[in-house]
Amino acid sequence: MKAFISIRTLVLFFGFLFCADAVAQNPLSLPVSHPEKEGISSAAVLSFIECLEKDIDAVHSFMILRHGKRIAQGSWAPYDETTPHLMHSLSKSFTSTAIGLAIGEGLLSLDDPVISFFPDDTPTNPSWQLKAMRIRDLLTMSTGHRKEPRLFNVESGWTRSFLHSEIEFKPGTHFQYNSAATYMLSAILQSVTGERLVDYLDKRLFQPLEIQKPDWDRSPEGINTGGWGLRITTEDIAKLGQLYLRKGMWLGERILSETWVQEATSKQTSNGSHPDNDWDQGYGYQFWRCRNNCFRGDGAFGQFCIVIPEHDAVVAITSGTNDMGGVMQVVWDILLPAMTSEPVEADPAATRSLATKLNELSLPLVQGEPRSPLSRKLIERTFQIFENEAGVQSVSFDLQDNDHRITLEMDHGRETLRLGNDHYIRSKLNDHLPYTQHMRRHIGASGAWIKPDEYQAKIYLTQSPASMIYTFRFDNNRVTWTSELRHSLFAPRNLAVLEGQ
Template identity: 30%
Template structure:
């Protein structure tokens, strides 16, 4: 089923904001599967030697997995302040800015939403693959899915933005969700190992901001209630979430994918489309 408040939205490239993170996670997953990127428990100091010289020895414990689950431990406020992604975007070197941030937690212990972690992953993918992230995406993901039109912003060093800045059409967001529903398979190709899809979308760590729930490898993980008080039944699902109300939602047990591009700040835009409309429809309410 499709519905557009404005018909032209169907063919326009829309900014998907932090849904970009989940696309990046897919690319990193592919690179790990193909042994282009080393295993998730690899310390990122392998790619960023500056960390070996840092006064805080805990930084040498940060791994690729910590970046994927946002548990690197950096003192980061994301949406405002001196250690936030808006401040990062005003610097001449985003990677150096992120790496220079102090740690507030031991790596692997606390989830702290951080687009800087995503930028480090983007840099690692570029270094390991020898390709720009967008070129790697075209070869390994976009062309197989038939995604022909997109736009992807870059940082001052030409590294594509890992945490935001990707523009896609709604139908292509849906294709991306369908790839995950099919556990990484598209037509006759296994683009991501099914085990990697399962690993990346399981709840690794509890989160409170900007969304209460659990976090996987750059995917949010949650559930909705489908039973009764006497017989509880929680239905798990996972989703990509963008700042202005973009969602790519996958509910495996219902074989459902929903792509939502509504801007929640615009007048007349429905709030919580999934919870208010889709879940009741699934439950026959």
């Protein structure tokens, strides 16, 4: 009897750990259940997590929904469940949703010519291809471009730049991934509603789904970028997936047309023929078709909203990885076969193991020593950094306790980088670190001596997939500082080595 009570108490305790965050959520947030009740074992979820940790560098968070209920969620430190994460191209699926809503309101149609919305930006003698381009061609990435128009380096006039770009194919006949086309959808929506995309969606999508109005990047003209730049939480991703899984219904109310959901998530254009490639299964309206009769929205470096209709499931993931296919493969190999149509038998040991794992999730720390023979000597030194384009004037170090500090004097002012040796320390920058301009200021950092004369700092920019590794090598009275920026689309590729004395 004592053994039974002990096990039951442990299960309840770990179950509380497992669901504590979910219980604290707004009551209109996604309801919570245990994996076994929804037809998937805790052991399978644990295996899913362990495979991600083993094979992928690095998943930041995940959430699994089954039958509309959260059965598991977790974030790897220094990431957390409440900080919005940059979606990159997963933003496109939200832009598509806005177009579906506008069509439902009679503001747009799929066959509206693109140039009809921008008479002042259209070339005097538009090509026949441009005149033939319609909203559906923007949605399906079949605008007729051989190469995607590059808007990022254009200081102004993004709409005009798109309309004046070369179009070589008949629209609707040639798939070419095209973030600029999604920007044009945002521009069209703003032109007909007088509202930015994010404001239009706030009343119609975000508020009904209990999603806090998010931040979304803008063009120089003040138009939301549409194809990228949205920042939301993992739960917000899952809610969009659940809305589409339920064919546009939310809590008994219709948010989005069922016809739109069906068309948006069906194959509208061919993008390849390889049966085992998740990027060759067809493209809808800013949604990808997947293997296993699934569909998804996704973004660079592993941002995913995977919808699995045949198993009534949604998997939301944020990451900082180059192996996006590997992330999906873990879903197909581990989660998909484990989903059953009926509840499965409770497994207290697996429940405890899963709860413990979820409570301890952390990305790998810098492996090394908390102090070095140089630690005490460095406290008395300030290194003046030679002339550089990174804006660094000087750097000083306090690297002898478990919580380390690196103080940077930069052109914009002082930045103090706090690093944990056996944990990540979360903090907020005053502005930016070297080579992280234009990125958000929330970070999580760890550091250690990897050699007696070499210290390494790992910094995750926790509102994005990006991370930075700084390595400092000390030799007599000099410091050599190398930088490696990972999983960032818009940063310089070749980062100069900094030196000082």
